[in-house]
Every structure is written in structure tokens, then in C-alpha cells.
Amino acid sequence: MSVESRQQPRPRAGRTTAGRRRLRHALTVAAIDLFLARGYDTTTVDEIAAAAGVGRRTFFRYFRSKEDAIFPDHEEVLAEVERSLATAVPAQDPVAVACTAVRLVLEHYLADPDVSVKRFDLTRTVPSLRDREVAMVDRYQRVFARYLRGRFEEVGDPMPDLRASVAAAAVAAAHNHVLRRWLRSGGKEDVQANATAAFRLVTGAFSAPVDPRGEGRTVVAVMEASAPMAEVMRQISAALREN
Amino acid sequence: MSVESRQQPRPRAGRTTAGRRRLRHALTVAAIDLFLARGYDTTTVDEIAAAAGVGRRTFFRYFRSKEDAIFPDHEEVLAEVERSLATAVPAQDPVAVACTAVRLVLEHYLADPDVSVKRFDLTRTVPSLRDREVAMVDRYQRVFARYLRGRFEEVGDPMPDLRASVAAAAVAAAHNHVLRRWLRSGGKEDVQANATAAFRLVTGAFSAPVDPRGEGRTVVAVMEASAPMAEVMRQISAALREN
Numbered sequence: 356m357s358v359e360s361r362q363q364p365r366p367r368a369g370r371t372t373a374g375r376r377r378l379r380h381a382l383t384v385a386a387i388d389l390f391l392a393r394g395y396d397t398t399t400v401d402e403i404a405a406a407a408g409v410g411r412r413t414f415f416r417y418f419r420s421k422e423d424a425i426f427p428d429h430e431e432v433l434a435e436v437e438r439s440l441a442t443a444v445p446a447q448d449p450v451a452v453a454c455t456a457v458r459l460v461l462e463h464y465l466a467d468p469d470v471s472v473k474r475f476d477l478t479r480t481v482p483s484l485r486d487r488e489v490a491m492v493d494r495y496q497r498v499f500a501r502y503l504r505g506r507f508e509e510v511g512d513p514m515p516d517l518r519a520s521v522a523a524a525a526v527a528a529a530h531n532h533v534l535r536r537w538l539r540s541g542g543k544e545d546v547q548a549n550a551t552a553a554f555r556l557v558t559g560a561f562s563a564p565v566d567p568r569g570e571g572r573t574v575v576a577v578m579e580a581s582a583p584m585a586e587v588m589r590q591i592s593a594a595l596r597e598n
Numbered sequence: 599m600s601v602e603s604r605q606q607p608r609p610r611a612g613r614t615t616a617g618r619r620r621l622r623h624a625l626t627v628a629a630i631d632l633f634l635a636r637g638y639d640t641t642t643v644d645e646i647a648a649a650a651g652v653g654r655r656t657f658f659r660y661f662r663s664k665e666d667a668i669f670p671d672h673e674e675v676l677a678e679v680e681r682s683l684a685t686a687v688p689a690q691d692p693v694a695v696a697c698t699a700v701r702l703v704l705e706h707y708l709a710d711p712d713v714s715v716k717r718f719d720l721t722r723t724v725p726s727l728r729d730r731e732v733a734m735v736d737r738y739q740r741v742f743a744r745y746l747r748g749r750f751e752e753v754g755d756p757m758p759d760l761r762a763s764v765a766a767a768a769v770a771a772a773h774n775h776v777l778r779r780w781l782r783s784g785g786k787e788d789v790q791a792n793a794t795a796a797f798r799l800v801t802g803a804f805s806a807p808v809d810p811r812g813e814g815r816t817v818v819a820v821m822e823a824s825a826p827m828a829e830v831m832r833q834i835s836a837a838l839r840e841n
Contacts, residue, residue, distance in 0.1 A: 486729050489736075517775050517796055521803075524771030525764050532763040553760055560764075560803035 379417050379427055380470075381407040386424035387473045395421075395481045422487060425474055429491055432463045436495065440502045449506035450522055450561045453499045454554035457530045460495060461550060464534055468542030475538040492527055499523035522561040529553035622660045622670055623713075624650040629667035630716045638664075638724045665730060668717055672734055675706045679738065683745045692749035693765055693804045696742045697797035700773045703738060704793060707777055711785030718781040735770055742766035765804040772796035 370378065385406035389398045400421050404414040418424045436456045443452040464471040478485045500523035507515035533553045537546045613621065628649035632641045643664050647657040661667045679699045686695040707714040721728045743766035750758035776796045780789045 486732075489729075489732055493732075514795060514799070517772070517792075518799060520775040521768050521771045521796070521799060524767045525803075528764045528767030529760070532760050549760075552757060553764070556757070556761060556764060560768075 375417075378407070378409065378413075380467075382409070382414060382417055383424055383427045383470060386421060387470060387477060390425070390477055390481070391473060395477065395484065422483065425477065425484065426487065426491065428463060432460055433494065433498070435459050437498060440498070445509075448558060448562050449503050450526070450558045451554075452506075453503060453523065453526045454529070454558060456502075457495065457499070457526050458550065458554070461530055461534055461546070465537070465542075465546060472538055472542045475535075492531065496523050496527040499526050518561070522557070525557045525561060526554075529557045618660075621650070621652065621656075623710075625652070625657060625660055626667055626670045626713060629664060630713060630720060633668070633720055633724070634716060638720065638727065665726065668720065668727065669730065669734065671706060675703055676737065676741070678702050680741060683741070688749075688752075691801060691805050692746050693769070694797075694801045695749075696746060696766065696769045697772070697800060699745075700738065700742070700769050701793065701797070704773055704777055704789070708780070708785075708789060715781055715785045718778075735774065739766050739770040742769050761804070765800070768800045768804060769797075772800045 382403060386398070386403045389403055389406060393402075398421065400414050401411050403421060403424060404411050407414075414424075418427070436459055439456040439459060440452060443455075474484075478488050500519045502519075503522050504515050504519035507518050512518055530553070533546060533549045536549060537544050625646060629641070629646045632646055632649060636645075641664065643657050644654050646664060646667060647654050650657075657667075661670070679702055682699040682702060683695060686698075717727075721731045743762045745762075746765050747758050747762035750761050755761055773796070776789060776792045779792060780787050
């Protein structure tokens with residue numbers, strides 16, 4: 356995907372980091388507001404730049420295109436996610452590590468409810484922006500899949516690639532579910548409880564072989580036959596970990 | 599999504615059903631071969647029609663656009679999937695029902711390896727075709743999510759919507775994993791064993807509360823602490839079902 360090789364343009368020196376961040380945010384807000392008010396196709400870069408009080412050339416120091424302007428921090432968040440995966444300690448459950456990392460993406464949306472909610476409205480009506488968002492989610496998902504595959508291989512999972520693909524899709528779906536619910540509430544709903552439940556569902560479903568050194572030790576689980584599978588998973592997963 | 603409301607054009611009477619199917623397939627093969635040989639953008643509908651030995655008007659009786667020509671049976675397969683879900687007996691595990699339904703999609707690809715493998719090459723190089731395929735997968739996934747949500751609600755799952763979204767993503771990811779592996783093998787690999795393993799992983803991970811009438815009965819599971827979680831799931835799921 357061409358998105359892979361894209362580099363963010365670098366604003367030239369002169370403004371402070373905080374100043375650059377403020378201006379970039381102002382351009383994003385201007386772009387989103389104009390797109391919503393006048394339509395995505397008809398809004399020009401010049402109009403966006405003018406609304407943020409700068410010129411066209413300044414706009415292009417921050418973004419390659421008007422499409423870019425509404426996903427301003429994607430590369431940074433992706434880098435943060437990759438750092439989070441790279442620095443996770445091996446004792447942590449790999450699926451839990453992926454859930455912790457995807458939470459960084461969620462936090463990024465939560466940090467700016469106004470922009471997030473308006474962008475959500477835009478991506479629902481402008482196909483090219485929706486496609487761009489789908490491509491972004493796909494990139495996160497592939498980063499998680501790569502990480503999980505490596506971890507599953509380490510513990511001798513017989514089908515590390517399959518398990519990693521499916522678990523990464525589940526991580527992304529849980530994140531998207533929580534995020535969309537919050538966005539539909541206009542950014543008002545308390546998201547943390549939902550996020551915790553969602554990621555617990557995923558870790559419960561896809562926890563890897565827990566402790567390769569546990570071989571020979573035995574766990575006995577006693578449960579009601581009517582227990583929901585997720586609850587059973589949670590209990591067993593916890594039991595295996597404590598063992 | 600605008601794809602939702604599209605209707606397949608109806609070929610007019612005169613040809614037999616088998617004849618129409620043959621011609622439609624010939625148009626698909628001609629389109630794919632021309633796209634691969636000369637490029638997607640430069641190939642015209644007239645050229646595709648001529649290569650299949652018909653005129654432009656006949657082409658448009660079968661497809662709305664040249665893009666359409668390379669995904670000829672999408673609507674039919676989707677309808678088959680919906681039928682399969684609608685006629686599943688309530689005693690069946692809902693996630694297993696979704697896996698059985700998504701297997702219809704897989705079988706559809708397997709039935710025509712030559713077209714499937716060539717289309718795979720195309721979707722990897724032509725962004726608009728890739729986007730179209732992503733939108734198709736998204737439609738399947740939403741059909742599964744809707745079905746699963748209903749079934750999870752019936753058995754009193756506390757978060758039916760979340761669980762349905764995540765399980766539907768896992769079903770789609772398992773399917774995509776198996777399909778892509780087969781496509782990368784040039785359509786030569788035996789796919790059935792992989793498919794069985796993939797769908798077993800998903801049903802193991804996401805089986806719903808199994809038997810609401812099982813309340814009060816007890817299941818005891820004894821396993822090694824080093825057992826992979828998927829294996830544990832499989833055993834417990836089976837035990838709960840037998841109970």
C-alpha cells in the first residue's frame with residue numbers, strides 16, 4: 356500500500372514544537388469545519404489555510420494534501436504503538452500487550468473529542484476519507500499481527516500466523532467497537548468501562564499458551580455448565596496464570 | 599455505503615440460464631486478462647466485450663461497470679450466506695453457524711481457481727479494486743455481526759453487540775487468512791485442512807453461552823497448565839456441550 360511509504364512533511368524551523376502543534380491542530384480544525392460546512396470536494400487548500408490564518412505554502416509544510424489534514428497524528432500514533440509493542444516484557448500475555456497498545460490509539464481519539472466526532476461524521480459521508488481510515492486501521496492491524504505472530508512462534512503455537520491474524524482482527528474490532536460507540540454518543544459516554552470489557556473479551560478469547568514452564572502442572576476448573584464461555588475463559592486464563 | 603443499494607442489471611431473456619452464466623464468466627475472464635495484460639485504467643468496456651465476442655450493450659446487460667466485471671457473483675454469494683444464516687437451527691452454536699456460512703464464500707473462490715488467483719494479483723496492484731474487495735468483506739462481516747448479535751441477545755449475553763462485532767471480525771479474518779494462503783499458493787494448496795483449523799480456532803474462542811438449560815449442572819475440566827488456550831477452549835466447549 357502506498358500509504359506505507361509516506362513521510363510526513365517537515366515544518367521548517369522557526370516555530371516552537373508547541374507552536375507547530377497548535378498550528379497543525381488549527382489547520383485540522385479548519386479543514387474539518389470547512390469540509391462539514393461546504394463539502395469535502397469543493398473545499399480548497401487555500402480556503403483551509405486562510406481559515407487558519409496562514410498561507411497555502413504553510414499548509415503544505417504540515418500536510419501533503421487536504422485529505423491528510425484530517426488525520427494529523429496517524430504516523431506518530433503508529434510509532435507509539437510500535438514502541439509500546441517493542442518494549443513489552445516477554446512475561447506479559449501477547450494479546451494483552453496488543454490491547455494495551457491499541458488503547459494508545461483510543462486515547463488519541465479521546466484526547467480531542469471535538470475533532471474525533473466531527474471526523475467521524477465526515478468519514479461516514481466522504482468515501483475517500485472512509486477508505487483512508489480503513490487503510491489506517493488495516494495498518495494497525497498488520498502491526499499487531501506481526502507482533503503476535505512473533506510471540507506465538509516463540510511459545511510454539513502450531514499455527515502462529517493464523518492465530519495472529521485472527522487475534523489482531525479481534526483486537527482491532529474491539530477497539531473499533533468501543534470507539535464507534537463513543538463517537539456515536541457524541542464523545543460523551545464514559546469509554547473506559549467499555550474498553551476494559553472489550554479488551555478482556557479479546558484477551559480471554561485469544562490468550563496464548565500461558566506458561567511454557569507450566570508443563571506437567573495441572574489446573575482443575577470447576578464451573579456451571581451454563582457459564583458463558585467468556586466467563587469460563589476468564590477464570591481459566593487467570594487460573595493458568597496463577598499456577 | 600452506496601454499494602448496499604446496488605442492483606445487478608438483469609440480462610434480458612433469450613439465453614438460457616447456463617448460457618447467461620457462461621457468457622458472464624467469459625466477460626469476467628476477458629476483463630481480468632485484459633486488466634492484467636494492459637492495465638486496469640487503459641482497458642475499455644468495448645475491448646472487454648470484443649474479447650468475449652459480444653458488443654458493448656451486451657456487456658452492460660451483465661455488469662454496470664468494468665470494475666463490476668471482476669466480482670461477478672458477489673450478490674449471489676451474499677444472498678446464499680444470508681440464507682444459510684436464516685435457516686440455521688437454533689441448537690447450533692452461532693459462531694459455528696457463521697463459520698459454515700463464510701465457508702460458502704471460500705467455496706466460491708475455490709470453484710474457480712484461475713479467476714480467483716488472477717483477481718488476487720489485480721486487487722494487489724489496483725487500489726480501486728482493492729477498495730472494492732475491502733468493502734465486500736465489510737459487507738459479509740456486517741451480515742455475520744447482525745446474525746451473531748441476535749443469537750447472543752437470545753442467550754442473554756451481557757454485551758451482545760461487542761461480542762458479535764469481535765466474533766464477526768474473527769470469522770472474517772480466519773476466512774481471509776485461509777483464502778489468502780491458498781491464493782498465494784497459486785490455488786494449488788489443499789485448503790480444507792487449514793479452513794477446518796481456522797474455523798475451529800474461532801469457534802473455540804467465541805462460543806456463546808452454550809446451554810442456558812445447563813444451569814446448576816457442573817463441568818470439571820482438568821488440564822495441564824502449559825496447554826494452549828485454544829486447546830483448553832476446545833476441550834471445555836466440548837465438555838459443556840456434552841453435559
